[in-house]
Amino acid sequence: MSNHEKILKFLGYRLVRFIILLIAIIIISFIMVDLSPINPVKTYISNMIVSPEQVAALEAYWGVNEPITAKIMNWLGNIIHGDLGNSLIFRIPVIDVIKEKFFASLILMMTSWAISGVLGFLLGIVAGYKKDTWIDKAIKVYCYILQSAPTFWIALIILMVFSIQLGWFPSGLGVPIGSLSQDVTIWEWLNRLILPAFTLSILGVAQIALYTRDKLIEEMNSDYFLFAKARGEHGWSLIKRHGIRNVLLPAITLQFLSFSELFGGAVLVEQVFTYPGIGQAAVSAGLRSDVPLLLGIVIFSAIFVYVGNLIADIIYNFVDPRIKEGEEDGQ
Structure with a gap:
């Protein structure tokens, strides 16, 4: 096996490990945050006066009431497309x-x-x-x-x-x-x-x-x-x-x-x-x-x-x- 092939094999092996590790970290982190008392809707509407209908619309937008499997799949799909969402503090991507x-x-x-x-x-x-x-x-x-x-x-x-x-x-x-x-x-x-x-x-x-x-x-x-x-x-x-x-x-x-x-x-x-x-x-x-x-x-x-x-x-x-x-x- 040539040095070039050895390098490619080495990098390919490490790349597969990295993808598996990253997916595991993403899923575990998402589950831990979802199980915590953190509520993105409450953070977003802090210091704001909103109606119950607006709260319901925001909950639907953030997928608060969706099953956790659906939330994870949606988030993974967004990550694949390079979309990590918008920061609730800074109000920018x-x-x-x-x-x-x-x-x-x-x-x-x-x-x-x-x-x-x-x-x-x-x-x-x-x-x-x-x-x-x-x-x-x-x-x-x-x-x-x-x-x-x-x-x-x-x-x-x-x-x-x-x-x-x-x-x-x-x-x-x-x-x-x-x-x-x-x-x-x-x-x-x-x-x-x-x-x-x-x-x-x-x-x-x-x-x-x-x-x-x-x-x-x-x-x-x-x-x-x-x-x-x-x-x-x-x-x-x-x-x-x-x-x-x-x-x-x-x-x-x-x-x-x-x-x-x-x-x-x-x-x-x-x-x-x-x-x-x-x-x-x-x-x-x-x-x-x-x-x-x-x-x-x-x-x-x-x-x-x-x-x-x-x-x-x-x-x-x-x-x-x-x-x-x-x-x-x-x-």
Whole structure:
């Protein structure tokens, strides 16, 4: 089988898995929302005076009294045609809301993702190289604190220190109050991105740092590493030649697998800093019973997480030949 055929087989297999997973998520999410006390009609007519006839017409439009199987089939049909409905909060198509909010969140998540990956990898290398020293112990304590502390608690501490007490950064929002996004300068935009991105990045450092440390220690105890050491290699040159190159791929893969934690952390961070992203929109949709927007965000979040897992699989299957062979034997 040629490499081209192997790639097509791999992508086809992952595509089938993704379609099955997405359908399952859509159905389960819809059933959970339908069984909840959320009523889209009440949300839509909030702060409005309507007659019973108008309420009945809206219930018929939303299909409130239809069987759940009919509701699911109608919604799946709309999704296939690219129609996610209209947001009850923003009164515009859900797809437009998600495009705007997800772009803002994507900038935040990718910035923090890159920072956490680089910083976590460097800390892990230093901790592994300085095993059992005070440097290693300090890095481990730092990582354990980050792993055990709630996300919103760290975000609140950072907000109080750097925004309220020191006044170095604004307390929230994506643009200054009363300003249009197109009128905001790059510095004003970055100034409001720094704290949320910093908070979200330090939360992702612990996992990658501890994992990299353990993998480097494992490599340092391997036969080929000890042989290179016996030949006279030592110090950072030994780590760079025989350590970093062998732990980099697993670390990158783990970083892509952390997309789900990244998205979950973004929801809380955006809420604390009132950052206008997809996380804040999801919380608003849940609290204000915006069913179409809530379900649309569920779909896009599932796609986002699966893309991270897919990239991790691609790296393992087509960058490291040994793992690629193992996958093919398993299939």
